[in-house]
Amino acid sequence: MTSSMTRRAVAAARCANIGADDQFEHTVHKPDLRGKLPESWACIDCGVNTAPGFFNRKQMEQAMALDWNDQGVKQTFDALSEVYTVKPKIWKVANMEENGGCLCIGCLERRIGRMLAAEDFLRNDPFNAMPGTERLRSRRGRRGQRPKGLRP
Numbered sequence: 001m002t003s004s005m006t007r008r009a010v011a012a013a014r015c016a017n018i019g020a021d022d023q024f025e026h027t028v029h030k031p032d033l034r035g036k037l038p039e040s041w042a043c044i045d046c047g048v049n050t051a052p053g054f055f056n057r058k059q060m061e062q063a064m065a066l067d068w069n070d071q072g073v074k075q076t077f078d079a080l081s082e083v084y085t086v087k088p089k090i091w092k093v094a095n096m097e098e099n100g101g102c103l104c105i106g107c108l109e110r111r112i113g114r115m116l117a118a119e120d121f122l123r124n125d126p127f128n129a130m131p132g133t134e135r136l137r138s139r140r141g142r143r144g145q146r147p148k149g150l151r152p
C-alpha cells in the first residue's frame with residue numbers, strides 16, 4: 001500500500017508542478033473492532049456457536065487486513081444463526097453486562113426463567129429481521145425491518 005500511495009502522490013505532485021521531493025504520505029490504521037464485534041460468538045453458558053456464518057472480532061480484523069482490494073468481508077445469517085437484540089431490561093434480568101458475550105436463545109430463556117416473546121426484541125432492529133433458527137424466529141415474530149440492500 002505504501003508504495004502505491006507514494007507513486008500516486010508523486011504523480012499528483014508532478015501534475016501540480018511540485019517537486020518530487022514533496023511527498024505525500026497517508027497512513028491507514030487497522031480498524032479497532034473491540035466492543036463492536038464479540039470476541040467469540042459462542043454462547044457463554046452452553047458453548048454453541050450462535051453465528052456460524054460470522055467472524056469474531058479477531059477474525060474480522062484479520063480478514064479486513066487481507067482485504068487489500070477493498071472487496072468487503074462477507075458474513076452470513078442462516079437457519080443456524082441466533083443473532084438478535086433484545087431490550088436492555090431483558091439483558092439486565094439475565095444478568096448480562098454490555099459486551100459480556102453471547103447467549104443462545106435457550107440459555108437466555110433459562111436465565112430469565114421464561115420463554116422470550118416478540119415484545120422482548122427491539123423493534124426495527126436489522127438483526128431482528130435476519131434469518132435465524134426456528135426457535136429464534138418463533139419467539140421474535142416479525143419485529144425487525146431488513147435494511148435496504150441486505151438480502152435474505
Ligand SMILES: [Zn+2]
Binds near residue numbers: 046048103107
Ligand atoms: Zn446456550
